[in-house]
Amino acid sequence: MTANSEIAVEKFLEHTDAEAASFFEACVHCGECAEACQFYLSTGDPKYTPTYKLRPMERAYKRDKAPFSGLKKALGLAPSPVTEEELREWEPLVYDSCNMCARCTLVCPMGIDIAGTIRKMREGYAAAGFVPEGLQRSAEFVKKTGSPMGVTAKALKAQIKHQEDAVGIKIEIDKKGADYMAIFSSMEIMGYPEVLGAYAKLFKRAGLTWTISSVAYEATNVGVQIGSAPMAKEILQRVVDAAEALEVKHVISPECGHAYGAIRWAGPNMMGRQFKFEVVHIIELLDQLRREGKIPVGKKDTRRMTLHDPCQIIRRGGLLKEPRSLLNDSCANFTEMKGAGITNFCCGGGGGVSANPRAEELKTAAFSRKVEQLNGVQDLEAVVVPCGNCRAVFEDGLDEYDLDLEIIGLSELVAETLAEEDETGA
Amino acid sequence: MSFLEFVEGPLFLVASAIFLLGVVWRVGGIILIGRKKDISPPKGSAAMGFLKGNLRHFIPRGIFAKRTALHLIAGYGFHLALLVLVLFAAPHIAFIQDRLVNVNLPEMPRWGFILTAEISFAGLIMLWVRRISDPVMRLISDWDDHIGSWLTFLVMLTGCLALQESHGFLRAQHMLVVDVWLIYFPFSRLMHAFTFFLSRGNSGATYGRKGINL
Amino acid sequence: MNNLLRMVAVLLVLLMGVTASQAQSVRPPGNAVNLDDGIEPGPPNTLGDLSDSDFWRNYRGGDPNDPQQIIGPRPDGVVLTTTGQHWRALRENYIRKYAGWAPLIVIGILAVFYVLIGPMRIKSGRSGKTLSRFNLTQRVSHWFMAAVFILLGISGLIILLGRPLIAPFLGKEVNSIMTSAAMQGHNLFGPLFIVALVWMFIKFVRGNFFQWVDLKWIFKLGGFFGGHVSSHEFNFGEKSWFWMVTIVGTVISVTGVLLLFPWLVEDLRILQLSTILHGLGAVGLISVLFGHIYVGTIGMEGSLDSMLKGEVDEHWAKEHHDLWYEKVTGKSASETAKEEEPS
Known part of the structure; x- marks a missing residue:
């Protein structure tokens, strides 16, 4: 056993709490989870069976931490130690072929949260340095610039300026005491900056004060994707510090899956304290404003549309109804795809897979499930994808599979279908 | 002391004790590992989630049902039938009343017993042959899975072979396998009969806390 | 699979082995008639002078x-x-x-064949690429049948041959115990055989109808003694086995049900015929089964994959089921074989 694998095993054991232990103990090797995993479904390769991906961590637990492990060791019945070779063999399974989408939990008769356990397992991998190059590079960018794509404050300001011009509304930067502070994913800032304009338009109409921090604008948490708690904490710290310095009441988590989980659910636990602000997801906020009548709907979009459910927002985030009620308001022709909602397929790029060039082929293969779903909706014209990362994966995927569909963000759609001031008589 | 008296008497008591203590030790051990308190502001109740997670996972989801139909039928058939057999077979009731507690369990008629046994056997056989004939199952299965299946099968088989209740030996054979099964149980994956509520519950609690309604 | 079979065998021997030492605990069945109770010899000469x-x-x-x-x-x-x-x-x-000789003879023939001619290898080696042959339901239905058949076969043979084979060597008490156990087991698993039979028939009937190309298979003796034989998804041997199982299996099922529920018929002769047909059919199936097991395991390289993984090697498919290979891949079996030859 090498030093690195020892570090990994040590972290495995450290992160095997009563919850993870109950999962390892309850798995009966029934193989159901394979039927839920898009990587298995699209490749047919048994090694992509979700529970199999946990094997090294499970072994470490059963050898050194499980009840009776001492007795079994004494009798020579404990599993053999985890080797570096094995850990390396599993690296692609842990990073390239798991979106942490948690679809497998739904089919599991034991209700095992494999996605959450993969997250814990990655802690061991990250600590030992067994991390795919692509993710490692993102991490280095984050260390330098605070953003996995290397988006600088200067670039952000340029994008904000463009959007101010486009919608004719001033966007305040670093405004102290604002109600809301918005953060974004790099993907949104660089690829879909219209979302900045959409926010400006919607919040102005709703009468909210909001701001963007020039030091903490990045929501993507590479630390969570790689599985490094120290790094995740460092990234989060910037946002928390900035928000608390600006004395905002709320931080808006953007249309980005993992970012939401990172700040809303994992955040306070990583920091070891509750925040002085509340975290609210943009979809949650928009739905609330809509219900309060602050952003009334005007002319509906008549295109045939469907909704992609980003795993971390819907299945693991609990925002199931909100995007649907917004869509039903804004779109005259909204049709659900087959398997929509809680059981929807991931885009294939979640959990750091899209930031990992080595996994490109797998990601594309996994997207075939999504293509099947999209093709199942007749005369589909557009798909609403409320997650920056999913959106980028969709663009690649639709291109790869020659599908001609428009991809829309939910905030943009809501902004576009916002009633004119005079329409409501306001 | 005859062999039958031994396997029905002292050995059965020892095996039962190992079974009970082992189960308590293992479940307790898992819980005592402990976990950090979640301090993120909750949106729903973790306790309710724990309960709901346990109940929700009894019901298969439609979208997966087609792909996993065989497994569901075999799995439910086997487990439910086995439970009924253990509790309501006439010889079992007699044994429980004789040796354990004086409870009045309703006895199954003989045809009911046979039918239940058939379902149970069919389910277990299907589950096991699926384990050996599917690449996914072959990859993820280990010795514990096979030993557990086989021991349970032998318990059921020896029980049925003794159905005529004509030979003490056949009864002793059944009891011997039962004793072995009881001793093996707490150290093996057969423990899933007790750990399932923890895993379902833990996931359910996490979901419940997040206000997710599965 | 070999290991599994071995395991089953060992377990059975163990179970039965203990039997011998425990034979002393025999007691009569609960519903048995004790001849000492109440039945006394009748009075003499009750027939008078009538001719017997x-x-x-x-x-x-x-x-x-x-x-x-x-x-x-x-x-x-x-x-x-x-x-x-x-x-x-x-x-x-x-x-x-x-009856006991039939399976032994088949095993003997197979052993001689194995020693003299040997197993059929994949001539061009494994390609590493696979074709999907049996889906999971087909595999499970096959093994379900196999499991039930083995249980019924062993218990049935004990019932049939216990008296000549067990009683003289291990004693009547052991035979009594084993027969009691075997009968209970046999009666219990019997109905499952019917389920298995119907299930397997539905899952495998497609592709098992006889075709003209099967005649060639017969003339070339199935290629067991060399030469290439063409066949579709199933060859003549497999088809024959399928129909034998189906037809003989049906006979066994029907007669078995009659023996389980004897009040279904009035004429005792039907039950007598049933036991004869039931036994003969079963012994026939058991005997041919060894041939099936042989070809499915050690007799033919690559066969077992189809039932364990559902996938077969492309070269295996080309050599044994060329017409099926062409149908599922859309490629010509002979041309692709040539293409690959130089390498």
């Missing part, structure tokens, strides 16, 4: 008007069915005597 032959003839012939027929006659007038004697003679003198 006439008496028996009358009984057998079934004359309801004969005042001597004091036992209530059956509707057809038969009072004493002597077919039982024929049945017994047939069963004791032929079936019990020779």
